[in-house]
Amino acid sequence: MSSDTLTRPVTSNVSATIHLGASSISLLIFIAHQDGSSEQIDYLEQSAPIAHDVFSRGKITRSTIERCVNILQGYKKTLTEFIPASAINKIRVVATNILSEATNIEVVLNRIHIGCDLDVEILDDGEMTRLIYLKTRRRLSDTPSMKSRTTLVLHVGPGNTRVILLKDGKITSYSSYRLGVHRTGEKMSFPAGRPNNYRKSVRSQIQGPLDSLIDEFRSEDIEHIVLIGYEIQFLRPHIKHYKDKSSSIASLKSLCDDASQMSVDEIVRSFQVDYQTAEAILPALEINLAVSEAFSPKRLHIPESDYEEGLLHDLNIIPSLSGDFIDEVVRSAEKIAEKYQVHMGHARQVAKLSLAIFEQLGELHRLSQHDALLLHIAAILHEVGGFINNRAHHKHSQYIILNSEIFGLPRADVELIALITRYHRNSVPKPSHSIYKDLDTTNRMRVSKLASFLRIADALDRSHSDKVKSIEIRTSRRRLHIYLQQVADAHTERLAMRSKGDLFENIFGLQINLVEDKLS
Numbered sequence: 001m002s003s004d005t006l007t008r009p010v011t012s013n014v015s016a017t018i019h020l021g022a023s024s025i026s027l028l029i030f031i032a033h034q035d036g037s038s039e040q041i042d043y044l045e046q047s048a049p050i051a052h053d054v055f056s057r058g059k060i061t062r063s064t065i066e067r068c069v070n071i072l073q074g075y076k077k078t079l080t081e082f083i084p085a086s087a088i089n090k091i092r093v094v095a096t097n098i099l100s101e102a103t104n105i106e107v108v109l110n111r112i113h114i115g116c117d118l119d120v121e122i123l124d125d126g127e128m129t130r131l132i133y134l135k136t137r138r139r140l141s142d143t144p145s146m147k148s149r150t151t152l153v154l155h156v157g158p159g160n161t162r163v164i165l166l167k168d169g170k171i172t173s174y175s176s177y178r179l180g181v182h183r184t185g186e187k188m189s190f191p192a193g194r195p196n197n198y199r200k201s202v203r204s205q206i207q208g209p210l211d212s213l214i215d216e217f218r219s220e221d222i223e224h225i226v227l228i229g230y231e232i233q234f235l236r237p238h239i240k241h242y243k244d245k246s247s248s249i250a251s252l253k254s255l256c257d258d259a260s261q262m263s264v265d266e267i268v269r270s271f272q273v274d275y276q277t278a279e280a281i282l283p284a285l286e287i288n289l290a291v292s293e294a295f296s297p298k299r300l301h302i303p304e305s306d307y308e309e310g311l312l313h314d315l316n317i318i319p320s321l322s323g324d325f326i327d328e329v330v331r332s333a334e335k336i337a338e339k340y341q342v343h344m345g346h347a348r349q350v351a352k353l354s355l356a357i358f359e360q361l362g363e364l365h366r367l368s369q370h371d372a373l374l375l376h377i378a379a380i381l382h383e384v385g386g387f388i389n390n391r392a393h394h395k396h397s398q399y400i401i402l403n404s405e406i407f408g409l410p411r412a413d414v415e416l417i418a419l420i421t422r423y424h425r426n427s428v429p430k431p432s433h434s435i436y437k438d439l440d441t442t443n444r445m446r447v448s449k450l451a452s453f454l455r456i457a458d459a460l461d462r463s464h465s466d467k468v469k470s471i472e473i474r475t476s477r478r479r480l481h482i483y484l485q486q487v488a489d490a491h492t493e494r495l496a497m498r499s500k501g502d503l504f505e506n507i508f509g510l511q512i513n514l515v516e517d518k519l520s
Helices: 048-055 061-078 095-100 107-115 125-142 145-148 181-186 198-215 228-240 249-260 264-269 273-293 307-315 324-341 343-360 371-383 395-403 413-424 441-460 491-500 502-508
Strands: 014-020 024-032 039-045 092-095 150-156 159-169 168-178 224-228 299-301 470-475 479-485 510-516
Touching: 014 048, 014 061, 014 150, 024 061, 024 307, 039 061, 039 479, 039 491, 048 061, 048 181, 061 107, 061 264, 125 145, 125 150, 125 168, 125 224, 125 307, 125 413, 150 273, 159 198, 168 198, 168 273, 168 324, 181 198, 181 273, 198 249, 198 273, 224 228, 224 273, 228 264, 228 273, 228 307, 228 491, 249 273, 264 479, 273 413, 324 371, 324 470, 343 371, 343 441, 343 470, 371 395, 371 413, 371 441, 395 413, 441 479, 441 491, 441 502, 491 510, 502 510
Parallel strands: 014 092, 150 224, 224 299, 479 510
Antiparallel strands: 014 024, 024 039, 150 159, 159 168, 470 479
């Protein structure tokens, strides 16, 4: 990067993201645009043996913790060239989810907070699935033929492997396995000389989760596999005959054969990597090769963009703005609802009415489009608890949602959705309620507002008959007037609103008034 860029003046629209990864800490400085895209200004990366410590010792060593603190302090100093000092401590700092497996995770997070005045967010499975989805969507755009093929997306991470199956460009299933590059590699000692039996040892270590993965997707006629991961994307230029945006299993196997004959020192020299990455290369190759061989796809695809830089870019994309993301999240929620035998006509009608209320009251609630997505999913899932027992089904719904994975949504969002469904009937939120009591004021208000809309929508479809086709909302000084188009008699809905409209009326101070369509 040129020196004149480093001295550019501080501007308000410059932001940054920091990632504590498996073996390095990276910093991306960028300009955020209103359309959700970003323009890179600078990128820095320094090694830190986080995964090595977690999988070899079960905790992060004192020396690694201090190295992390020193790197982060240096990054903050760099950021002063671009970002106002008051904004630096508000940048997003995320960490690989393998950090959560360290027995001293609280010590690590507290030390970083004290030493750097930064709060670290652990990336959970939902967020990682979203990031893999973003990479997959770009690959589908680059390779149109994949939109009509059965495609398996394989992300081999440091501790876990995530798999997404797409048919005709749509996600049909996804799973996660305790199968990772560093989790595998740290269980064995890389031989000092040529690793004659090391390759067989790797296969032996991964056999259990590998068998589970293969069994789950064995019946699918997989035509393409997309390989995503730090090591495999780094190795892409070293795969022979990689052309036309794809490769063959034979070419990947050839690289694996070559690497298996090298010592760790030879790998360092040949691939120009540090020792931590060198020790991860063979496990990464073996895992990707083993899965590819199991399904024998026609082609293998590996994104050409740098994995770490790509991840930092994608972290800045607002979930609700990322292409067809909403459709995939809704599809995932509907699969959960169908699993628990929800009346789908009612669920979709409540979702439609909830979103209509949300849209027409934008000036009143001042929530985001991501909040609209949470409301949509809560509406789809609000009656899943009836599968357990219709009595107190709102509480059962909360339990089921808390123990479900909704595609692409982080754990924090799933908890909010569970609470919104919890309050779709009966009791309104109370400070003594579990999970709700741990929320800050902002998130408590989000839950209450969204739950109040869900309660109104549920009352409007009290008969489960799709009676209310559309609504128009107007407000007066003390009332919220809901005009029910093509509805001549709203007696049933008015009765239901008596018990469900209270949360909205208490929050917004407006009494709900249902108005029938006199022309019906």
